[in-house]
Amino acid sequence: MKFYYFHLMPYPLEHGEPSSWVTLSNRHYDPAVGHVLYNQYLDQLEYAETLGWDGLCVNEHHQNCYGTMPSPNVMAAMLVRRTRRARIAILGNGLPLRENPLRVAEEIAMLDVASGGRVISGFVRGIGPEYYSTAVNPTHSRERFYEAAELIIRAWTEAGPFPFDGRFYRYPFVNPWPRPLQRPHPPVWCPSQGSAETVEWAARRRFPYLMVFTPIRRIAQIYGEYREACERSGYTASRYQLTVNLPIVVAESDAKADAIARRNALWVYHVGLRMPLQFWQPPGYTTEASLRRLLTAGLKLPTELSFEDLEAGGYIICGGPATVRDKLRVFADELRAGVVCSGFPAGTHEATLDMMQLFAEEVMPHFREDADVDETAGVGR
Amino acid sequence: MTRAREVTVRGVPVRLLSGGAGPALLFLHSAGGAGRWLPFQEHLARRFAVEFPSHPGHGGSPAAEWIEHISDLAFHYLDLLDLLGLERVHLVGASFGGWIAAEIAVMAAHRLKSLVLIDPVGIKVDGWIYPFLFAMDLPELVSTVFHDVTAALALVPRGEGPDTLLELARERAALARVAWNPYLYDPLLRRRLPRVTTPTLLCWGEHDRVASLACARVWAAELPDARLEIFGGSGHVPHLEEPARVAAVVGDFCAAREGAG
Numbered sequence: 001m002k003f004y005y006f007h008l009m010p011y012p013l014e015h016g017e018p019s020s021w022v023t024l025s026n027r028h029y030d031p032a033v034g035h036v037l038y039n040q041y042l043d044q045l046e047y048a049e050t051l052g053w054d055g056l057c058v059n060e061h062h063q064n065c066y067g068t069m070p071s072p073n074v075m076a077a078m079l080v081r082r083t084r085r086a087r088i089a090i091l092g093n094g095l096p097l098r099e100n101p102l103r104v105a106e107e108i109a110m111l112d113v114a115s116g117g118r119v120i121s122g123f124v125r126g127i128g129p130e131y132y133s134t135a136v137n138p139t140h141s142r143e144r145f146y147e148a149a150e151l152i153i154r155a156w157t158e159a160g161p162f163p164f165d166g167r168f169y170r171y172p173f174v175n176p177w178p179r180p181l182q183r184p185h186p187p188v189w190c191p192s193q194g195s196a197e198t199v200e201w202a203a204r205r206r207f208p209y210l211m212v213f214t215p216i217r218r219i220a221q222i223y224g225e226y227r228e229a230c231e232r233s234g235y236t237a238s239r240y241q242l243t244v245n246l247p248i249v250v251a252e253s254d255a256k257a258d259a260i261a262r263r264n265a266l267w268v269y270h271v272g273l274r275m276p277l278q279f280w281q282p283p284g285y286t287t288e289a290s291l292r293r294l295l296t297a298g299l300k301l302p303t304e305l306s307f308e309d310l311e312a313g314g315y316i317i318c319g320g321p322a323t324v325r326d327k328l329r330v331f332a333d334e335l336r337a338g339v340v341c342s343g344f345p346a347g348t349h350e351a352t353l354d355m356m357q358l359f360a361e362e363v364m365p366h367f368r369e370d371a372d373v374d375e376t377a378g379v380g381r
Numbered sequence: 382m383t384r385a386r387e388v389t390v391r392g393v394p395v396r397l398l399s400g401g402a403g404p405a406l407l408f409l410h411s412a413g414g415a416g417r418w419l420p421f422q423e424h425l426a427r428r429f430a431v432e433f434p435s436h437p438g439h440g441g442s443p444a445a446e447w448i449e450h451i452s453d454l455a456f457h458y459l460d461l462l463d464l465l466g467l468e469r470v471h472l473v474g475a476s477f478g479g480w481i482a483a484e485i486a487v488m489a490a491h492r493l494k495s496l497v498l499i500d501p502v503g504i505k506v507d508g509w510i511y512p513f514l515f516a517m518d519l520p521e522l523v524s525t526v527f528h529d530v531t532a533a534l535a536l537v538p539r540g541e542g543p544d545t546l547l548e549l550a551r552e553r554a555a556l557a558r559v560a561w562n563p564y565l566y567d568p569l570l571r572r573r574l575p576r577v578t579t580p581t582l583l584c585w586g587e588h589d590r591v592a593s594l595a596c597a598r599v600w601a602a603e604l605p606d607a608r609l610e611i612f613g614g615s616g617h618v619p620h621l622e623e624p625a626r627v628a629a630v631v632g633d634f635c636a637a638r639e640g641a642g
Contacts, residue, residue: 022516132516137561139554276518283515283561284554288547295543 001332001367002375004055004089005048005356006245006341008067009041009075010272019275021064021129034068040349042075046082047353051360054375055087055120057341059191060094062126063133066272073107080115087376088115091191091210091245091341092122095152096144097134101169104148105155105176112180119182120376122189122210123149125198129279139284142197144168149188156185187380189243194222195290203229203237206379210243210341213268216314216330218299219244223335239338240375244331248342249318250359260355261318262307264345269310273302317342321362332367339375383418383426390460396442398433401426404494404639406471408433409458409478411618412514412556413536415440421620424628428636429471434461436478438555441548451503451559451567455484462492471635475499475620476591477556480565486581487573495638496581497631498600500589500617502560504571506596511565514591515557528588528616535621574603581607582634584627586615608634 011034017024045056058075061067069075072090079088088111093104104121112119125145131138147166151174154164160175180186190202191210199222202209209226211219223242230237247265251257280301286294300309310316317327331337346355383400398418406429408422415435425431436454437445448454458481462470472493474482479501486496502511512525523533538545581604585597594611601609610630615622 132513135562135564137557139558139561278516278518281550283550283557288551291550292543292547295546 001328001337001370002054002240002339003052003364003367004057004087004243004339004341005045005053006057006059006091006343007041007045008059008061008268008272008343009038009069010268011037011065011068012267013065014271015065019129019279020066020272021275021279022132024063024065026063028065029068037068040352042078042082044349044352044356045079048356049083049086051356052364053086053360055089055339055341056083057089057091059091059122060097060124060126062094062097062130064129064272066268073104073111076111076119077114080111080118083118085118087118087120089120089189089341090122091120091189092124094124094126094130095148096141097126097130097136098148101148101151102155102171102174102176105152106178108152108186109156109176109178109180112182112186113178117181117186119180119186120189120380121186122191123152123207124191125285127280128282128285129275131282131285132279137284138282140168141285142287146201153185153188156180185381187376189380191245194218195286196225196293197287197290199226200229202226204233206230206235206241206381208241208243208339208379210245212245213273213302213315215299216335218297219314220335223337238379239336240373241379242335242337243339243341244335244337245341246314247316247345248324248359249316249345250321250324250355250363251319252358253320254323257319257323260346260351261311261316264347265310265316265318266307268345269302269305269315277301321358324359324363325366328363328367338370383422388461388464390457390464393437393445393457394443395437395461396435396440398422399431400433401429401431403429404471404635405430405432405465405467406473406635407458407462407467409472409474409481410436410439411476411478412439412552414475414478414618414621415442415552417535419535419621419624421624421628424625425473425632428632432461432465432467432470434458436481436555438558439552444551444555448555448558451480451484451570452488454481454559455488458485459489459492468492469494471495471497471638473497473499473631473635474501476502476617477560477565479503480567480570483570483574483577484567486577486579487570490577490579493579495635496577496579497584497634498581499584499620499627500586500592500597501583501600502565502592502596503567504574504596504599504603505563505566505568506592506599509593509595511591513564515553515561525590526617527622528586529614529622532618532622571599571603574600575605577604578606580634580638582631583607583609584619584630585609585611586617586619586622587611587613588615589617591617 480503
């Protein structure tokens with residue numbers, strides 16, 4: 001199994017406002033605190049490479065305290081020059097939110113060339129509140145996503161210049177310099193919440209599918225649908241096309257891990273992802289078929305989840321090293337996920353570094369049967 | 382007696398309520414007001430043959446994915462007039478429906494005997510930004526749109542299961558498709574308003590918090606032949622808040638234009 005260190009770069013504010021997105025005033029953001037946080041977070045990502053993680057993940061979110069990386073490519077650029085071996089996974093750029101998605105093709109190519117071909121390029125639509133923050137019409141979201149993805153991949157793979165004339169994006173000359181180093185292009189991943197349309201689209205193109213903060217029974221269901229869609233497209237999915245993103249809390253004992261998780265792991269759900277329903281679901285963002293699926297699936301909003309829900313539902317992994325190994329085995333052997341992306345909500349910076357070390361020493365070595373496998377070979381393109 | 386039926390306008394199915402007798406009057410509803418024959422329509426139907434279609438995606442009319450601009454809706458209703466064989470009508474539109482009505486008027490004033498705009502949106506007014514209703518929860522939405530919040534009871538959804546929620550989601554999406562950005566206006570509409578030679582009545586709720594009286598004054602100044610009536614007991618939707626009064630003023634205005642050219 002491959003391990004990717006996933007960072008949200010949260011601004012861990014406690015507040016009583018109804019939303020942590022869109023309307024939470026940025027007067028709550030103290031740049032002096034932000035300076036310390038950014039540098040600690042980057043230190044953690046760099047340390048992850050030292051400890052043996054295979055990849056380092058950054059991601060894009062706007063106008064919120066949940067994740068303070070409006071430009072993941074900026075963070076990736078910092079990591080490229082401070083690391084030598086690990087993959088840099090940008091999970092991902094919010095394509096429909098861009099007015100000029102050719103800029104994504106350019107920036108990813110820059111990072112790929114500078115890093116010697118270590119970049120993984122996630123394509124995402126951006127979540128509901130980001131359509132309020134950017135004013136992009138959410139009813140165009142899906143179509144803009146597909147169109148921008150097609151444009152970017154063509155820009156990476158076809159010799160320019162060529163014209164592109166889409167519904168939303170039009171260019172008389174597509175001809176970006178530089179071109180990416182990886183051939184035919186950097187692997188593309190699809191982080192998603194499981195809409196049927198995205199599953200089908202990603203499977204058809206061999207783009208690895210990443211389930212973010214989802215209960216384990218739904219992960220199993222969506223993985224099944226993805227594998228079936230791959231078969232319909234005439235191939236069998238590699239385990240490295242199935243990726244899971246979930247927080248891990250590991251400590252010397254189950255009891256200690258439990259105490260740490262109760263203190264820290266709930267913030268993401270109860271504060272970080274707190275927002276009213278209309279932000280989660282801007283008009284037209286979700287197709288009627290997927291909306292019906294959501295309405296009848298009986299999923300809880302993040303703020304409705306108790307700690308017991310998180311643990312029992314498999315939203316998080318928490319325990320002493322032996323327990324964490326057992327729980328990871330479920331993902332490795334039963335769900336047959338090939339990549340685990342995780343953050344480690346330990347509390348302080350020092351506690352995070354300690355927890356990372358414990359994980360690297362006591363857990364990671366037990367999942368290294370595939371140490372010599374290149375997880376990006378033949379997938380994502 | 383009202384009659385409900387479905388007609389097909391250039392391949393687009395439309396739910397249509399019809400009632401009353403007299404000269405033809407086309408009513409274009411506000412967001413959330415689709416398919417509800419309420420006292421306002423009842424009053425008008427005593428003097429006019431009222432045609433009350435649901436916009437595509439609203440009130441049980443299926444969504445039409447090809448609609449991407451407010452002018453698509455204006456052409457859609459000109460097509461409906463052709464289908465119904467109505468050469469000239471009195472056109473009454475409220476809020477979002479008022480915006481569509483104004484777009485129709487700049488395109489085809491010759492099809493209108495009179496134009497009534499009830500708290501329309503649709504133009505950019507310097508110094509005014511329409512509050513972003515898509516971001517509001519229900520209580521905030523109601524207190525923003527209505528001055529008399531009890532009038533909102535007329536629009537309470539008829540069910541609460543997944544089908545009702547999906548219908549509401551479809552309406553929001555249909556509205557967002559044409560009104561998300563620019564939000565609730567067409568940048569080209571205002572400078573075209575001088576083309577509207579049709580006698581126009583502007584009805585406005587004095588306490589409108591969606592489109593303030595400052596907006597009303599701009600409409601009144603830009604339209605060549607407009608009169609402004611202010612309703613002191615209303616917010617953004619006077620036809621729901623003071624239906625009898627508004628219907629009387631509208632009815633008198635349209636009746637006076639009947640046969641006047």
